[in-house]
Amino acid sequence: MTLSTEFERVTLELDDAFTISRGTTTETENVVVRITDEGGMTGVGGAAPSPHYGETADTVAAVLPELLDVVEEIDDPHGIHEIERRLREVVCDNPAARCAVSIALHDLAAKRLGVPLYRLWGLDPDAAPTSSYTIGLDTVDRVREKTERAVETGYDVLKLKLGTDRDRELVEAVREAAPDARLRIDANEAWTPRETVAKSSWLAEYGVEFIEQPVSAENPEGLRFAYERSELPIAADESCVTLSDIPKIADRADIANLKLMKCGGLEEARRMIATARAHGLEVMLGCMVESNASIAAGCHLAPLLDYADLDGSLLLAEDPYAGIDLPEGEIRLGDTDRAGTGARRLD
Incomplete structure (x- = not known):
């Protein structure tokens, strides 16, 4: 099996300005990860980083190549426990970045088995x-x-x-x-x-x-x-x-x-x-x-x-x-x- 990986940054406009006690948001930037197997089946996952927790789209994009290297090295979308353990070892912070990879892996694993994730x-x-x-x-x-x-x-x-x-x-x-x-x-x-x-x-x-x-x-x-x-x-x-x-x-x-x-x-x-x-x-x-x-x-x-x-x-x-x-x-x-x-x- 040979897994290939990629990601893209996506700027999303809000329908209306969204305000909480810490400030107002009119747009957000997500980062979307795609993991594809040798048959062309693709798992999709998203990162929605929060500056309140020390993450931005820039930090996500900076660490994703290293995280996705782990996915390609293990090369098994069903080896989720091992991959997520390795992701934490490689990047202990940046949870939104790791989450995007986790979601894409689960999506691909369930797709390969032909069932919804639940x-x-x-x-x-x-x-x-x-x-x-x-x-x-x-x-x-x-x-x-x-x-x-x-x-x-x-x-x-x-x-x-x-x-x-x-x-x-x-x-x-x-x-x-x-x-x-x-x-x-x-x-x-x-x-x-x-x-x-x-x-x-x-x-x-x-x-x-x-x-x-x-x-x-x-x-x-x-x-x-x-x-x-x-x-x-x-x-x-x-x-x-x-x-x-x-x-x-x-x-x-x-x-x-x-x-x-x-x-x-x-x-x-x-x-x-x-x-x-x-x-x-x-x-x-x-x-x-x-x-x-x-x-x-x-x-x-x-x-x-x-x-x-x-x-x-x-x-x-x-x-x-x-x-x-x-x-x-x-x-x-x-x-x-x-x-x-x-x-x-x-x-």
Whole structure:
């Protein structure tokens, strides 16, 4: 067998400016990896690097040749455990770069066996939770408009970004526009521990399900303070990056929020899910703003989750890749008989 590899950088415009407490994004740059076997079958994977975690498209492009050399040297798309171990040895950081390779390998391996990825793992497609749809920070009127549009489209699980001096007004606007929607809050580290506790009280009155990462990841004791006193469950995102973080958040959060781009690959994500379960945590899988070249793979993990936040490709003006259908946020794995992750280029 002779595997060949390549990658390309792809600039993606967002459908609307996307703002969180740390700043605003109007476009994102993903890097797409392709691994092709001797018969011409190709696996596709995407990297959506985040500067918050020290990665950019430049750093991904810089390390990918070395990572792809490992793939070509081992030359076996089914040798995923060995390859991912070697990838970590070659590049210990740059998880988004390693993740793109991991996704492409899984896609190719499942395609060679003629099955969707979830079947390769033996998962029940009907167990997938509905994905949330994210409403970014904006003016109160714009947040209301975005919520109305999301509801009209059919989304009934919403995640609202907070971290301003008008948080309560924003929540009120969302509740006016979507009184029956399941609502989750993400502060992206913007609150103090005491602020979190105070806001949890009135957020509970609006029927919020949980609060995601209210406190800085650099303040683990503050996160514990909030967790022990909050009237709502706490999800750890920025505090939950790699496998070793799971035990550290077990007494500071109710929910572990994983992201493929943080942990470095699908095998590591499955280990994190199992470890979170062993520590009594619920599990959510989130995403960056990213193409279906990577979102599709995350969808195949959905049957293992309690919560899904896999709307990254839905925030794009145009995605060059198709993936798993997410009508109204439903992750319809059972509707596809396409082998692999289901990611495929549209042109």
